[in-house]
Amino acid sequence: MxxxxxxxxxxxxxxxxxxxxxxxxxxxxxxxxxxxxxxxxxxxxxxxxxxxxxxxxxxxxxxxxxxxxxxxxxxxxxxxxxxxxxxxxxxxxxxxxxxxxxxxxxxxxxxxxxxxxxxxxxxxxxxxxxxxxxxxxxxxxxxxxxxxxxxxxxxxxxxxxxxxxxxxxxxxxxxxxxxxxxxxxxxxxxxxxxxxxxxxxxAKIAVEDARLDFSLSAVVLDRLARAVTPEPGAWATFRGERLKLGPVTPVDGDLPPGEIVVERKRVLVGTATSAVALGEVQAQGKKRMAATDWARGTRIEAGERIS
The missing domain is CATH 3.40.50.170 (Formyl transferase, N-terminal domain)
Structure with missing residues (x-):
């Protein structure tokens, strides 16, 4: 034909x-x-x-x-x-x-x-x-x-x-x-x-729909981050600037929603349920990198939060 x-x-x-x-x-x-x-x-x-x-x-x-x-x-x-x-x-x-x-x-x-x-x-x-x-x-x-x-x-x-x-x-x-x-x-x-x-x-997913709200559950955040990868891409804010995020992984452990804890091999963020481990991270003006590399370079202080 x-x-x-x-x-x-x-x-x-x-x-x-x-x-x-x-x-x-x-x-x-x-x-x-x-x-x-x-x-x-x-x-x-x-x-x-x-x-x-x-x-x-x-x-x-x-x-x-x-x-x-x-x-x-x-x-x-x-x-x-x-x-x-x-x-x-x-x-x-x-x-x-x-x-x-x-x-x-x-x-x-x-x-x-x-x-x-x-x-x-x-x-x-x-x-x-x-x-x-x-x-x-x-x-x-x-x-x-x-x-x-x-x-x-x-x-x-x-x-x-x-x-x-x-x-x-x-x-x-x-x-x-x-x-x-x-x-x-x-x-x-x-x-x-x-x-x-x-x-x-x-419906089409807008950039605003891809924001991760860490007051939600780990399961919801995991699904949303994977759903918007690669486009339009998940994001949140840290120290007043937008932070692009790759998929996150639910893990055991409780933290206050949004609170960041840096470990030797992973970076955890609290949610409404269990914590999630961050994957790749991209700060404004920077290249994408592993969350642990980002955390070391950023020098995150105890009690800081992502929102």
Whole structure:
């Protein structure tokens, strides 16, 4: 089939590579977010999907909005049979959804109808889910509510960060998306409407949502820190400045919430329940380092707190 692939970040690359390598389908173009400022110099950079398309000589479309007349005209001229989507990050109006013969098929990183929305993997980690997965479904106007073609599941490991889990789902999800498109071409897969029960939503996590509040329990802090790693990243404040934090580990021992105790091989912080051991730490203007190295350089005094 003739495909126009829509996606933007690194997590979409395994799927795009699968379609580029497929002998059954032709990727005639990709749709991705426009080039964006990056780094200290704020230079415009291509999205990962655009960069991969450039390597393979594939046309790149970067509409600011997916309903722009110029974009629609080009999309129609390309005559796609189907448009696979992985983390595109832009709303698709109905006039755009109507262009390809077989519609737009999205790879979403949850077992629908659980965790519809922008941050399903983060929600699964933060909620303490034992199992999550990926689903392929036909895109409709309502958010992530279209009928489902297929599902793969993935165990959430005890120390998984969102980055760890998303990396595995991107790989298994790419195989699922390719097999779904193969099945649509063959007429061997059927989309099944999502059940009305069990719908949950996963809103995008803002930087403020990633702050660790040490008046909460160690379990809650552990899940949150892993959920926001690598993006947007956990943080707290120390001596009035923001301190970026990696995942924390619940340990035995009671300390007042936020109080720091420096040991030879670990740095502990009190919570509402047991203490947690800090992992990597990054103070303002400094590189990321082990918490013990940070503590030695900072010369933490007895009774100091992180908040």
């Amino acid at each position: 003739r495909l126009v692939f829509a996606g933007t970040p690194e997590v979409a690359l395994p799927s795009l590579r699968a379609f580029i390598s497929s002998s059954r389908h032709e990727v005639v173009a990709v749709v991705t977010r426009p080039d964006a400022p990056s780094g200290r110099g704020r230079r415009l950079e291509r999205s990962p999907v655009a960069a991969l398309a450039d390597e393979h000589g594939i046309e790149v479309l970067t509409p600011a909005k997916a309903g722009e007349p110029e974009f629609l005209d080009r999309l129609k001229a390309l005559e796609p049979d189907l448009c696979p989507v992985v983390a595109y990050g832009n709303l698709l109006p109905q006039r755009t959804l109507d262009v390809p013969k077989h519609g737009w098929v999205n790879l979403h990183f949850s077992v629908l109808p659980a965790w519809r929305g922008a941050a399903p993997v983060q929600a699964a980690v933060r909620n303490g889910d034992d199992v999550t997965g990926a689903s392929t479904f036909r895109i409709v106007k309502e958010l992530d509510a279209g009928p489902v073609f297929g599902v793969v599941t993935e165990t959430v490991r005890p120390r998984d960060t969102s980055g760890d889990l998303l990396e595995r789902l991107a790989s298994s999800g790419a195989s699922l998306l390719l097999s779904t498109v193969d099945g649509i071409e063959d007429g061997t897969v059927r989309a099944v409407e999502q059940p009305a029960d069990g719908v949950t939503y996963a």
